[in-house]
Amino acid sequence: MRWDTTQILNIKILKKLDDWWEGLCHGCGKCCYEKHFLHNGTLVIDYDRPCRFLDEDTKRCRVYVNRFNACKECKKITLWTALFSPALPPDCGYVQKIRTPFRKPFSYFILKKRF
Ligand code: SF4
Numbered sequence: 620m621r622w623d624t625t626q627i628l629n630i631k632i633l634k635k636l637d638d639w640w641e642g643l644c645h646g647c648g649k650c651c652y653e654k655h656f657l658h659n660g661t662l663v664i665d666y667d668r669p670c671r672f673l674d675e676d677t678k679r680c681r682v683y684v685n686r687f688n689a690c691k692e693c694k695k696i697t698l699w700t701a702l703f704s705p706a707l708p709p710d711c712g713y714v715q716k717i718r719t720p721f722r723k724p725f726s727y728f729i730l731k732k733r734f
């Protein structure tokens with residue numbers, strides 16, 4: 620099968636987007652531990668219970684390429700999870716780069732309405 624220029628361009632754009640998205644993770648590994656929530660909704664990460672595939676020294680996943688098959692708890696970070704999941708810590712790269720800037724205009728708007 621021969622691909623035309625548009626298809627090749629689309630693949631390159633998608634690859635760039637994917638690289639950008641992956642690059643938002645700064646590899647802290649905090650999403651690879653068991654977690655629970657307090658009554659007030661505060662996220663608590665249990666650092667005594669890492670995923671069995673997490674290398675705790677490097678904070679890298681040992682099965683990264685195959686992680687969704689290897690671990691049934693492992694979920695892809697989507698735009699939805701980046702924006703709304705309570706299971707991501709506040710210093711997660713996705714929370715800082717996607718959620719915070721997205722929510723800021725709304726908080727400015729609410730503040731403006733109040734005063
Ligand atoms: S399988 Fe998923 S949860 Fe487990 S270490 Fe790898 S990325 Fe983290």
Ligand code: SF4
Pocket residue numbers: 643644645646647648649650651696707708710711712713
């Ligand atoms: S908590 Fe966020 S920044 Fe840290 S490893 Fe998980 S996805 Fe990456």
